[in-house]
Amino acid sequence: MKNNKKIMLLAGDGVGPEVVNETTRIIKWFEDNLNLSFDLDEGLVGGASYDKFGVPLTDETLSDAMSADAILFGSVGGPQYDKVSFDKRPENGLLKLRKEMDLFANLRPAMVFPALANSSTLKREIVSGLDILIVRELTGGIYFAEPRGIEDLSNGEKKGFDTNLYTTREIERIGRVAFDLAKFRNKKVTSVEKSNVMMSGVLWKEVMSSLYQNEGKEISLNHMYADNCAMQLVRDPKQFDVIVTDNLFGDILSDTSAMLTGSLGMLPSASLGSKDAITGKRYAMYEPVHGSAPDIAGKGIVNPVAQILSFSMLLRYSFELNKEAELLEKAISLALDEGYRTKDLASKDEKVVGTSEMTDVIINKMTEINDK
Ligand code: IPM
Ligand code: MG
Numbered sequence: 001m002k003n004n005k006k007i008m009l010l011a012g013d014g015v016g017p018e019v020v021n022e023t024t025r026i027i028k029w030f031e032d033n034l035n036l037s038f039d040l041d042e043g044l045v046g047g048a049s050y051d052k053f054g055v056p057l058t059d060e061t062l063s064d065a066m067s068a069d070a071i072l073f074g075s076v077g078g079p080q081y082d083k084v085s086f087d088k089r090p091e092n093g094l095l096k097l098r099k100e101m102d103l104f105a106n107l108r109p110a111m112v113f114p115a116l117a118n119s120s121t122l123k124r125e126i127v128s129g130l131d132i133l134i135v136r137e138l139t140g141g142i143y144f145a146e147p148r149g150i151e152d153l154s155n156g157e158k159k160g161f162d163t164n165l166y167t168t169r170e171i172e173r174i175g176r177v178a179f180d181l182a183k184f185r186n187k188k189v190t191s192v193e194k195s196n197v198m199m200s201g202v203l204w205k206e207v208m209s210s211l212y213q214n215e216g217k218e219i220s221l222n223h224m225y226a227d228n229c230a231m232q233l234v235r236d237p238k239q240f241d242v243i244v245t246d247n248l249f250g251d252i253l254s255d256t257s258a259m260l261t262g263s264l265g266m267l268p269s270a271s272l273g274s275k276d277a278i279t280g281k282r283y284a285m286y287e288p289v290h291g292s293a294p295d296i297a298g299k300g301i302v303n304p305v306a307q308i309l310s311f312s313m314l315l316r317y318s319f320e321l322n323k324e325a326e327l328l329e330k331a332i333s334l335a336l337d338e339g340y341r342t343k344d345l346a347s348k349d350e351k352v353v354g355t356s357e358m359t360d361v362i363i364n365k366m367t368e369i370n371d372k
Contacts, residue, residue, distance in 0.1 A: 005319055006039045008068035010061075010097075012046040013090055014292025016074025018300070019307035022359040023072065026308055029363050030324060033370055041068060045097070046076025046090035046292075056093030062100055066283065070318035071097070072311060073287035078294045090292075098138050101283035103271035104170070105177045106138040106250065107313070108289055110237075110257035110267060115336035119262030119345050122234065127260050132240045133185065134257055135178040136250025138271055140170045141200070143247045164200045166246065171207040173274065178244035179216055187219040188241035192229045192249055204246065226253070233257055254289055263344040264290040265303030268310035270317050284318045286310040296343075300354045303342035305332055308362065331365035 007027070011020035030036045043049075043061040050056050056076070065071050076090035086092075097103070110132050112120065117128035145165035153159055175191070182189045191208040193201035205223055212221040224232070226249045232239060233256050245253060258267040267290070273283035288306030296302055312328045315321040339350065340361045346352045353361070 004037050004039055005070070006041060006068045007314070008065045008071045009040055009042045010045040010065065010071060011042070011048075011074040012076040012093075012292065013048055013078050014075055014294045014297040015290075015302040016046075016076065016292055017048075018297070018302055018355055019288065019304045020072060020074045022304040022355060023307050023311050025359055025363065026311060026328065026366075029366055033367070034324060036321070036324070045073070045093040047078050047081050049093060050081065050084065050088060050090060055088060056090050057096050062097065065097060065285075066101060069284075070314050071285040072307075072314060073097075073285050074307065075288065075290065075292040077292045078297075095143065097285060098271060099144060101285070102139055102273045103283060103285055104137060104139040104274075105174060105272045106136040107177075107181070107270045107272070107317075108134040108136060108250070108254040108257070108267065109269075109313075110134070110254075110261050112261050113266075113333050113336050115333070115339075116262040116266070116345065119341075119347065120260055122237075122260060127237065130237055130260060131185075132237060132257060133181060133242045134250060134254045135174065135181065135242060135244040136254060137166075137170065137174040137244075137246050138250075139247075140166055141247035164198060164246070164248070166200045166204060168203070168207050171204050172211055175208050175211045175244060176215065177272075178242050179211070179219055179221075182219045182242045186241040189216075189219055189221045190229070190240055190243050191221060191223050192226050192243055192245035192253070193223070194226050194249075195223075196225060200246070208244070229253060230256060233260065258289050263303060265306050265342065265344045266309070267306050268313050270310070270313040272317065282318075284314070286314040286317075300356065301343045301352075302355050303344050304355050304359050305342075308332065308359070327366060327369055328362075330369055331362050334365045334369075335361040 011017040076094050081090050112127050112130040117124045120127045142162045142164040145163040148162045150160045178189050193204040195201035195205040258264045271285045275282045312325040315325040340353050341350045342358050343352050
Protein backbone atom coordinates (compact mmCIF):
# COMPACT_ATOMS: atom_id res chain seq x y z
CA MET A 1 0.00 0.00 0.00
CA LYS A 2 1.46 3.34 -0.97
CA ASN A 3 1.12 6.10 1.50
CA ASN A 4 2.26 9.30 -0.13
CA LYS A 5 2.25 11.72 2.72
CA LYS A 6 3.99 15.02 2.35
CA ILE A 7 6.61 15.92 4.93
CA MET A 8 8.17 19.36 4.92
CA LEU A 9 11.75 19.42 6.16
CA LEU A 10 12.83 22.67 7.77
CA ALA A 11 16.34 21.96 8.99
CA GLY A 12 17.28 25.50 10.02
CA ASP A 13 20.61 26.36 11.58
CA GLY A 14 23.48 24.99 13.64
CA VAL A 15 23.14 21.26 14.23
CA GLY A 16 19.64 21.30 12.64
CA PRO A 17 20.78 20.30 9.12
CA GLU A 18 22.96 17.49 10.51
CA VAL A 19 20.23 15.85 12.57
CA VAL A 20 17.52 16.35 9.94
CA ASN A 21 19.85 14.80 7.38
CA GLU A 22 20.31 11.73 9.58
CA THR A 23 16.55 11.49 9.99
CA THR A 24 16.05 11.42 6.23
CA ARG A 25 18.18 8.25 6.23
CA ILE A 26 15.68 6.76 8.67
CA ILE A 27 12.81 7.88 6.43
CA LYS A 28 14.53 6.23 3.48
CA TRP A 29 14.84 3.01 5.46
CA PHE A 30 11.08 3.00 5.98
CA GLU A 31 10.54 3.54 2.26
CA ASP A 32 12.98 0.80 1.26
CA ASN A 33 11.86 -1.77 3.79
CA LEU A 34 8.24 -1.23 4.74
CA ASN A 35 6.60 -0.22 1.51
CA LEU A 36 5.84 3.27 2.74
CA SER A 37 6.37 6.30 0.59
CA PHE A 38 6.73 9.90 1.63
CA ASP A 39 7.05 13.05 -0.44
CA LEU A 40 9.79 15.16 1.08
CA ASP A 41 9.88 18.89 0.53
CA GLU A 42 12.58 21.20 1.89
CA GLY A 43 12.64 24.82 2.92
CA LEU A 44 14.81 27.36 4.67
CA VAL A 45 14.01 28.72 8.10
CA GLY A 46 15.75 30.81 10.74
CA GLY A 47 19.21 32.19 10.02
CA ALA A 48 19.47 30.10 6.85
CA SER A 49 16.41 31.88 5.48
CA TYR A 50 17.59 35.26 6.75
CA ASP A 51 20.93 34.86 4.97
CA LYS A 52 19.23 34.19 1.66
CA PHE A 53 16.01 36.23 1.83
CA GLY A 54 16.51 38.74 4.64
CA VAL A 55 13.68 37.23 6.71
CA PRO A 56 13.61 34.14 8.97
CA LEU A 57 10.57 32.68 7.19
CA THR A 58 9.22 33.67 3.78
CA ASP A 59 5.50 33.63 2.99
CA GLU A 60 6.20 31.01 0.37
CA THR A 61 7.92 28.66 2.81
CA LEU A 62 5.10 29.20 5.30
CA SER A 63 2.51 28.29 2.70
CA ASP A 64 4.50 25.22 1.61
CA ALA A 65 4.69 24.18 5.24
CA MET A 66 0.95 24.65 5.63
CA SER A 67 0.22 22.47 2.63
CA ALA A 68 2.31 19.58 3.98
CA ASP A 69 0.83 16.81 6.12
CA ALA A 70 3.53 17.30 8.74
CA ILE A 71 6.63 19.37 9.31
CA LEU A 72 9.93 18.06 10.59
CA PHE A 73 11.80 20.98 12.08
CA GLY A 74 15.47 21.07 13.10
CA SER A 75 16.60 24.09 15.09
CA VAL A 76 17.23 27.79 14.59
CA GLY A 77 19.56 30.47 15.85
CA GLY A 78 23.21 31.25 16.28
CA PRO A 79 25.49 33.95 17.69
CA GLN A 80 26.05 35.47 14.26
CA TYR A 81 22.44 36.72 14.37
CA ASP A 82 22.67 38.41 17.76
CA LYS A 83 22.76 41.87 16.20
CA VAL A 84 19.92 41.27 13.73
CA SER A 85 16.79 43.33 14.51
CA PHE A 86 14.44 41.50 16.87
CA ASP A 87 11.66 40.76 14.34
CA LYS A 88 14.13 39.22 11.90
CA ARG A 89 15.90 36.99 14.40
CA PRO A 90 15.99 33.26 13.52
CA GLU A 91 13.70 32.40 16.46
CA ASN A 92 10.99 34.51 14.88
CA GLY A 93 10.74 32.06 11.99
CA LEU A 94 9.87 29.34 14.47
CA LEU A 95 7.46 31.51 16.44
CA LYS A 96 5.71 32.55 13.22
CA LEU A 97 5.22 28.92 12.18
CA ARG A 98 3.73 28.11 15.59
CA LYS A 99 1.43 31.13 15.56
CA GLU A 100 0.27 31.03 11.93
CA MET A 101 -0.65 27.35 12.15
CA ASP A 102 -2.06 27.78 15.65
CA LEU A 103 0.08 24.94 16.98
CA PHE A 104 -1.13 25.52 20.52
CA ALA A 105 -0.40 22.09 22.01
CA ASN A 106 3.24 21.26 22.53
CA LEU A 107 3.90 17.75 23.80
CA ARG A 108 7.31 17.19 25.35
CA PRO A 109 7.71 13.66 26.67
CA ALA A 110 10.67 12.92 28.94
CA MET A 111 11.44 9.23 29.13
CA VAL A 112 14.51 7.61 30.55
CA PHE A 113 15.73 4.74 28.39
CA PRO A 114 16.82 1.89 30.72
CA ALA A 115 20.39 2.02 29.41
CA LEU A 116 20.68 5.71 30.18
CA ALA A 117 19.68 5.78 33.85
CA ASN A 118 23.33 6.33 34.72
CA SER A 119 23.78 9.14 32.20
CA SER A 120 21.57 11.54 34.12
CA THR A 121 23.19 14.03 36.43
CA LEU A 122 20.66 12.85 39.00
CA LYS A 123 20.97 9.64 40.98
CA ARG A 124 19.92 6.51 39.15
CA GLU A 125 17.02 5.67 41.48
CA ILE A 126 15.51 9.14 41.08
CA VAL A 127 15.24 8.86 37.28
CA SER A 128 15.17 5.19 36.31
CA GLY A 129 11.84 4.31 34.72
CA LEU A 130 10.86 7.97 34.45
CA ASP A 131 8.08 8.68 31.93
CA ILE A 132 6.50 12.11 32.10
CA LEU A 133 4.82 14.34 29.58
CA ILE A 134 4.92 18.11 29.61
CA VAL A 135 2.01 19.69 27.77
CA ARG A 136 3.07 23.24 27.07
CA GLU A 137 0.70 25.92 25.74
CA LEU A 138 2.54 27.21 22.69
CA THR A 139 0.72 30.08 20.99
CA GLY A 140 -0.32 32.37 23.83
CA GLY A 141 0.99 33.97 26.97
CA ILE A 142 4.05 36.13 27.25
CA TYR A 143 5.50 34.91 23.95
CA PHE A 144 2.82 36.67 21.94
CA ALA A 145 0.47 38.85 24.01
CA GLU A 146 0.35 42.62 23.52
CA PRO A 147 1.39 45.16 24.67
CA ARG A 148 5.08 44.45 24.52
CA GLY A 149 7.96 46.72 23.67
CA ILE A 150 10.77 48.97 24.75
CA GLU A 151 9.79 52.62 25.25
CA ASP A 152 11.39 55.83 26.44
CA LEU A 153 10.46 57.22 29.82
CA SER A 154 10.36 60.95 30.53
CA ASN A 155 13.29 60.69 32.94
CA GLY A 156 15.63 59.49 30.18
CA GLU A 157 15.37 55.85 31.18
CA LYS A 158 13.65 53.22 29.10
CA LYS A 159 11.13 50.55 30.03
CA GLY A 160 10.94 47.07 28.53
CA PHE A 161 7.68 45.19 29.00
CA ASP A 162 5.75 42.08 28.01
CA THR A 163 2.27 40.88 28.75
CA ASN A 164 1.21 37.50 30.02
CA LEU A 165 -2.38 36.99 28.92
CA TYR A 166 -4.58 33.92 28.69
CA THR A 167 -8.26 33.67 27.80
CA THR A 168 -10.66 31.05 29.13
CA ARG A 169 -10.74 29.36 25.74
CA GLU A 170 -6.96 29.15 25.45
CA ILE A 171 -6.66 27.56 28.88
CA GLU A 172 -9.53 25.18 28.27
CA ARG A 173 -8.23 23.84 25.01
CA ILE A 174 -4.75 23.06 26.34
CA GLY A 175 -6.29 21.59 29.49
CA ARG A 176 -8.44 19.30 27.37
CA VAL A 177 -5.39 18.04 25.45
CA ALA A 178 -3.63 17.23 28.74
CA PHE A 179 -6.69 15.49 30.21
CA ASP A 180 -7.23 13.43 27.05
CA LEU A 181 -3.60 12.30 26.93
CA ALA A 182 -3.59 11.46 30.65
CA LYS A 183 -6.45 9.02 30.07
CA PHE A 184 -4.05 6.84 28.07
CA ARG A 185 -1.26 7.18 30.62
CA ASN A 186 -1.26 7.15 34.43
CA LYS A 187 -4.33 9.41 34.59
CA LYS A 188 -2.68 12.11 36.66
CA VAL A 189 -2.50 15.77 35.60
CA THR A 190 -0.57 18.50 37.42
CA SER A 191 -1.52 22.01 36.37
CA VAL A 192 1.31 24.46 36.91
CA GLU A 193 1.03 28.26 37.32
CA LYS A 194 1.87 31.09 39.70
CA SER A 195 -1.61 31.90 40.97
CA ASN A 196 -0.02 33.26 44.13
CA VAL A 197 1.39 36.20 42.15
CA MET A 198 -0.08 36.41 38.64
CA MET A 199 -3.66 37.17 37.61
CA SER A 200 -3.25 35.04 34.48
CA GLY A 201 -2.28 32.29 36.91
CA VAL A 202 -5.42 32.79 39.00
CA LEU A 203 -7.56 32.41 35.88
CA TRP A 204 -5.46 29.43 34.70
CA LYS A 205 -6.15 27.60 37.94
CA GLU A 206 -9.86 28.50 37.96
CA VAL A 207 -10.41 27.35 34.38
CA MET A 208 -8.46 24.10 34.88
CA SER A 209 -10.52 23.36 38.01
CA SER A 210 -13.86 23.86 36.31
CA LEU A 211 -12.75 21.94 33.23
CA TYR A 212 -11.86 19.16 35.61
CA GLN A 213 -15.32 19.29 37.22
CA ASN A 214 -16.91 18.95 33.80
CA GLU A 215 -14.56 16.74 31.82
CA GLY A 216 -12.02 15.21 34.18
CA LYS A 217 -13.92 12.23 35.48
CA GLU A 218 -11.37 9.51 34.64
CA ILE A 219 -8.29 11.36 35.85
CA SER A 220 -6.94 13.19 38.90
CA LEU A 221 -5.87 16.83 38.89
CA ASN A 222 -3.60 18.70 41.26
CA HIS A 223 -2.28 22.25 41.15
CA MET A 224 1.29 23.36 41.72
CA TYR A 225 3.18 26.64 41.66
CA ALA A 226 5.80 26.77 38.93
CA ASP A 227 8.72 27.37 41.29
CA ASN A 228 7.74 24.37 43.38
CA CYS A 229 7.36 22.30 40.20
CA ALA A 230 10.91 23.19 39.14
CA MET A 231 12.11 21.97 42.52
CA GLN A 232 9.96 18.82 42.51
CA LEU A 233 11.23 17.90 39.03
CA VAL A 234 14.74 17.48 40.35
CA ARG A 235 13.72 16.18 43.81
CA ASP A 236 11.24 13.47 42.82
CA PRO A 237 10.31 13.60 39.12
CA LYS A 238 8.46 10.29 39.19
CA GLN A 239 5.60 11.88 41.15
CA PHE A 240 4.48 13.41 37.83
CA ASP A 241 2.58 11.93 34.93
CA VAL A 242 1.27 14.81 32.78
CA ILE A 243 2.22 18.42 33.54
CA VAL A 244 0.14 21.09 31.83
CA THR A 245 1.44 24.63 31.88
CA ASP A 246 1.72 27.93 30.04
CA ASN A 247 4.15 28.89 27.31
CA LEU A 248 6.96 30.37 29.40
CA PHE A 249 6.84 27.93 32.32
CA GLY A 250 6.62 25.10 29.81
CA ASP A 251 9.72 26.34 28.03
CA ILE A 252 11.70 26.38 31.26
CA LEU A 253 10.37 23.21 32.87
CA SER A 254 10.82 21.17 29.70
CA ASP A 255 14.54 21.94 29.62
CA THR A 256 14.76 20.66 33.17
CA SER A 257 12.80 17.53 32.38
CA ALA A 258 14.96 16.93 29.30
CA MET A 259 18.07 16.90 31.40
CA LEU A 260 16.57 14.24 33.68
CA THR A 261 16.73 11.84 30.75
CA GLY A 262 20.50 12.10 30.49
CA SER A 263 20.84 14.74 27.82
CA LEU A 264 18.93 17.47 26.08
CA GLY A 265 19.90 15.54 22.95
CA MET A 266 17.29 12.87 23.72
CA LEU A 267 14.09 14.90 23.87
CA PRO A 268 11.61 15.14 20.97
CA SER A 269 8.47 17.25 20.77
CA ALA A 270 5.26 17.56 18.82
CA SER A 271 3.39 20.82 18.28
CA LEU A 272 -0.19 20.24 17.27
CA GLY A 273 -3.12 22.37 16.16
CA SER A 274 -6.74 21.36 16.45
CA LYS A 275 -8.43 19.15 13.88
CA ASP A 276 -10.31 21.04 11.19
CA ALA A 277 -13.98 20.16 11.65
CA ILE A 278 -14.57 19.71 7.91
CA THR A 279 -11.34 18.36 6.40
CA GLY A 280 -10.08 16.56 9.51
CA LYS A 281 -6.66 18.05 8.81
CA ARG A 282 -4.47 19.02 11.72
CA TYR A 283 -1.35 21.12 11.39
CA ALA A 284 1.58 19.48 13.11
CA MET A 285 5.26 20.21 13.53
CA TYR A 286 7.88 17.97 15.14
CA GLU A 287 11.13 19.23 16.54
CA PRO A 288 13.81 18.31 19.06
CA VAL A 289 13.75 20.29 22.29
CA HIS A 290 17.46 21.07 21.97
CA GLY A 291 18.44 24.17 20.08
CA SER A 292 20.93 24.81 17.30
CA ALA A 293 23.97 24.17 19.57
CA PRO A 294 26.36 26.34 17.51
CA ASP A 295 29.33 25.24 19.62
CA ILE A 296 29.17 21.68 18.28
CA ALA A 297 27.62 22.32 14.85
CA GLY A 298 29.40 20.91 11.81
CA LYS A 299 31.59 18.57 13.83
CA GLY A 300 29.59 15.39 13.28
CA ILE A 301 29.22 14.82 17.02
CA VAL A 302 25.65 15.93 17.77
CA ASN A 303 23.24 13.32 19.11
CA PRO A 304 20.63 12.65 16.38
CA VAL A 305 18.21 10.84 18.70
CA ALA A 306 15.98 13.81 19.68
CA GLN A 307 15.40 14.54 15.99
CA ILE A 308 14.85 10.89 15.14
CA LEU A 309 12.42 10.52 18.04
CA SER A 310 10.62 13.62 16.76
CA PHE A 311 10.12 11.72 13.51
CA SER A 312 8.76 8.83 15.51
CA MET A 313 6.22 11.20 17.10
CA LEU A 314 5.37 12.36 13.56
CA LEU A 315 4.66 8.77 12.53
CA ARG A 316 2.35 8.37 15.52
CA TYR A 317 0.49 11.64 15.70
CA SER A 318 0.24 12.65 12.05
CA PHE A 319 0.11 9.31 10.23
CA GLU A 320 -1.10 6.87 12.88
CA LEU A 321 1.83 4.59 12.03
CA ASN A 322 2.15 3.32 15.59
CA LYS A 323 3.87 0.02 14.80
CA GLU A 324 6.48 1.80 12.70
CA ALA A 325 7.08 4.32 15.50
CA GLU A 326 7.46 1.47 17.97
CA LEU A 327 9.99 -0.25 15.75
CA LEU A 328 12.06 2.90 15.56
CA GLU A 329 11.91 3.49 19.32
CA LYS A 330 12.85 -0.13 19.97
CA ALA A 331 15.85 0.21 17.65
CA ILE A 332 17.06 3.29 19.53
CA SER A 333 16.63 1.50 22.83
CA LEU A 334 18.65 -1.50 21.59
CA ALA A 335 21.42 0.74 20.27
CA LEU A 336 21.66 2.33 23.72
CA ASP A 337 21.51 -1.07 25.44
CA GLU A 338 24.55 -2.13 23.46
CA GLY A 339 26.47 0.84 24.74
CA TYR A 340 26.49 3.16 21.75
CA ARG A 341 26.77 6.74 23.03
CA THR A 342 27.16 10.10 21.39
CA LYS A 343 29.42 12.53 23.21
CA ASP A 344 26.62 14.13 25.23
CA LEU A 345 25.64 10.76 26.72
CA ALA A 346 28.97 9.09 27.30
CA SER A 347 30.44 8.78 30.73
CA LYS A 348 34.17 8.36 31.34
CA ASP A 349 34.86 4.88 30.07
CA GLU A 350 32.24 4.67 27.39
CA LYS A 351 33.10 4.62 23.73
CA VAL A 352 31.84 7.64 21.83
CA VAL A 353 30.27 7.41 18.38
CA GLY A 354 29.58 10.27 16.00
CA THR A 355 26.25 11.46 14.60
CA SER A 356 26.22 9.28 11.47
CA GLU A 357 27.58 6.25 13.25
CA MET A 358 24.79 6.46 15.82
CA THR A 359 22.27 6.57 12.98
CA ASP A 360 24.00 3.60 11.29
CA VAL A 361 23.53 1.57 14.46
CA ILE A 362 19.87 2.54 14.76
CA ILE A 363 19.30 1.60 11.11
CA ASN A 364 21.02 -1.76 11.61
CA LYS A 365 18.83 -2.42 14.63
CA MET A 366 15.70 -1.60 12.64
CA THR A 367 16.77 -4.11 10.02
CA GLU A 368 17.47 -6.72 12.68
CA ILE A 369 14.06 -6.27 14.29
CA ASN A 370 12.30 -6.26 10.95
CA ASP A 371 14.03 -9.43 9.75
CA LYS A 372 12.93 -11.40 12.79
C1 IPM B 1 11.91 25.91 22.62
C2 IPM B 1 12.90 27.00 22.32
C3 IPM B 1 12.16 28.19 21.70
C4 IPM B 1 11.18 28.71 22.71
C5 IPM B 1 13.08 29.32 21.16
C6 IPM B 1 14.10 28.81 20.18
C7 IPM B 1 12.28 30.45 20.57
O1 IPM B 1 13.59 27.35 23.47
O2 IPM B 1 11.23 25.45 21.68
O3 IPM B 1 11.80 25.51 23.78
O4 IPM B 1 11.52 29.55 23.57
O5 IPM B 1 10.01 28.30 22.65
MG1 MG C 1 13.17 26.13 25.18
